[in-house]
Amino acid sequence: MCGIVGYAGSQDALGILIGGLESLEYRGYDSAGVAVYDHGKFEVTRATGKLIELKKALASKHRTASAPVGIGHTRWATHGRPTETNAHPHTAGRVSLIHNGIIENYLPLRAMLEEKGCHFLSETDTEVAAHLLNTLLEDGMEPLAAMRAMCAQVKGSYAFLALDSKNPDRVLVAKNSTPIIIGRGEGENFIASDIPAILQHTRRIIVLEDGDLAQITAGTVYIENKGTEVARKEEVISWDPITAQKGGFKHFMLKEIYDQSRVIGDTLRGRISESDGSVKMPELEPLRAKAATLKRIVLVACGTAWHACLEGKFFLEEFAGIPCEVDYASEFRYRTGLIDSDTLVIAVSQSGETLDTLGALECAIGKGITLAVCNVVGASICRKADMVLYTHAGPEISVASTKAFTTQLVALQLLAIFLAEVRNSMSANARRNVLHAMLQLPAAIAQTLKVDSEVASVAKGFFQARDFLFLGRGRCYPIALEGALKLKEISYIHAEGYPAGEMKHGPIALIDEQMPVVMVLQRERPLFEKTVSNLKEVEARGARVIVVTDATDEDLKGIAAQAIVKIPFVAHETSPLLLNIPLQMLAYHVAVLNGTDVDLPRNLAKSVTVE
């Protein structure tokens, strides 16, 4: 969602702010703005559209001096249209302020402030915070005290950054339910909504907690919570700036598809002891004592992470013998989930900031045992859950999730084996076999990536279709759902994923000569034969079929399809992950051929921090 960058130091803040906002473009936005304190007044520049428009607006101002303190924002509209007036920063008197989140009580606050004579220019919820802070400062409060008093009146989620023209050396910060980090430099400090924004400058970060207020100058970082100064731990991030770049690929999405061989290795590293068929994950130790009595697992997530949960259910039920339910986080949080102390609730999220996933996790806190499966160190869900299993996918920049998904599959599979070992629900030999197959994944992915050019030419025959159907059975059903989601989100082509066996109960009516059907066909029996029957049914109705499979040439005799993409076979348990890769590639190439904005598809945000 919105991206936030702040700076206090000795360099020109504008360059730092724009560079930071560029690294946050992946979050999705529809307008942008910056404010710096320049020659005794705020210089605020805003523009609708992409950052190039903001840069043009800045260039037209012909600035000569540099400003050492500033704030910058990319806005993803929630309250008020994506116009220049609604873009942040919002200025009220001596205050210039940016915000990520939603102020739920902004209407009564606005009415109260209007009564006091404040004049509002925008339709946003944010502008009330700027006026409120200005009013409190003008009443004579010190900056931090005014920020504290402002936050006490605001209900909702926020990361605020504010400048006060009477204290131009500092940036004021407040956080509640919306992520914000501080980057420590030498004689300069940074603030951002996400790590890539400051990675060019520092790897030393402090993650602020809910209720924290901070005041940042070039040389100081002061943090308080409930009016008392607090010491927050400084962490050193291992991501390097190069990892966050495109690395020679045309798009982040393609780079991230190719990253998978390496990052799956990172997710497995040090966690497997093949000889005794066990996984070594000290972070899961608190679960050991409870594992034997676990009666139920509930997995909650959104979008792609939800598909990872559906796949995870197969491993958790089969290996650990624990009944699993998978729920959309946005549904779970408003339902009676019936969580008790024998239930493990797993929240899966790449960003760890998806508001619905966070909300669903919060519903389980204090009732069941909670585990976050997450990619971003220190993210909100990690700080809320009892335990965290990190996925180690590295920064995922493209809005379309690829490597985050496959590392989630691996993490859930490791968890299932951990539970299986503790519960004695799987023999050491069976565990060893699966772990052996998992260790072969990096090499198998490298082999699978070789189908890229073949998939690119398949895409040429299909990219003009208006609808696609993705079918799969068993472990390949979640893969079919994920394939359809990937295609629709980046190519804007309508796509549906369906369990192949359900097709006769409705979707088969859609099939005609115009309809491409992508059949995810795993060689595992008995579902192989069942899926082939479904394939014949769609073929008989004229569908143009693309088969993505790990089956042998012998298996595939007699199957007529317009395209058959074959990938290497390692084991039935790891095949779904590999079968997903050609589907990621298909979505990517179809989108490129359609000329869409692959990494920043319309209407979407990387991290959905609103409901």
Ligand code: AGP
């Ligand atoms: C995936 O391609 C999507 N962009 C989206 O469905 C995403 O997976 C979802 O918003 C959940 O995000 P999270 O993993 O950061 O919680």
